Amino acid sequence: MQTNRGVRQPPADKFHARRAELAEAALETLGELGYARTSLREIAQKSEFTHGVLHYYFTDKLDLITCSIRHYKAKCVTRYDAVIASAQTREELQEGFIDRLSETIREEPRMHCLWYDLRSQALFEDGFRGDVAEIDHKLEDMVWRIMSRYAELGGRELMISSSALYALFDGLFQQYLLRHVSNDPDAVPELLQEVRRLMPMVG
Template sequence: MRSAEGTRGSRADQADQRRAELLDAARRVVLERGISNTRVADIAKATNVSGGLIHYHFATKDELITAMLRVTIDGEVARLKELVQAEGPAAERLDRVLRYYIPRSRTDQSWLLWIDAFAAGLRETVVRDILLELETAWIGAVEQVIQAGVDSGAFTCDDPHGAAERLDSMLDGLIIRYTLHPSVLSRGRLLEHARIAAAREVSVPRSAFPLS
């Protein structure tokens, strides 16, 4: 006979699984329709469940979208921490972080999601707060890698935080251009811009970074 504790655990697991399915569906729908144009009814249709079931797990659309963005940011920040803590020469570590930030292609789902979130963040405070958290984590990761390079004597940089902010701002602009106009700016050229800028920020030659 199953214990009451086991039954509660099973129900909690089922609820967690259902929430994960709804968050995954929300991500797919948002990528297709955009945050502003996504309705709870669209997500219900994508998962073949009722809107009432969605509202059982998430009181509002905003709560659902926020939870979806939260899961996404948590995964990306966790990966950033792994890259920052990985061993290797200073320039190699910085290059790994830069390459992780740059989308793999113009259809990179993560970046399509964040570009859409940028627009939504103009009007939605919760989305804006999550974007700030992601940007803060990214700038912090770059700063940490640069500071480690300075401490080891591999880099020269009087203001690692400022250098990280400049790299962040430059890459955001270039990535939006690359995503919208890939025929004008290729990924290879985008990466080259990033490496040249990074080399200047930490006072090393461009040759300290990979050539391709």
């Protein structure tokens, strides 16, 4: 398999593993700059990688950003699985979910901002839409798993569709994320309070 310049690429598994490694390493810079201000050259200047290396593994910034956010969100969608599996009561599941939610918004706000930036860009960039739709679907499934188990532990059934349920939690998270990155000290506590109120209402 040859590149456009006639340079032999590594085997496919090593090539994709290296892409994933570079994408993860670039996440911090991507989160800092956002979509509009990001280029492969800018990422190279703020990281240990040369522009040539990034350009070898990624065709353009769209390719790199998509790979990076897919890599990050692949971990996000399993963040709550241990809580779902271990919780024996609704209270345990609710508190475990809230603890993880608090942790991710406090520790990884830039990554979440990058995701919302990318999702907004999908309204204008055809190249993002397939990946954004796939990630959104996995996040929707994640929320459904959490709330289905929460309802089950209370002997109840969810009376809301999966897409509406996701929209509720995602909308809350995005609203309070904006407040959090705007240095509002009440943003995270109020988000957690809203989630505590919402969960019994829908499940």
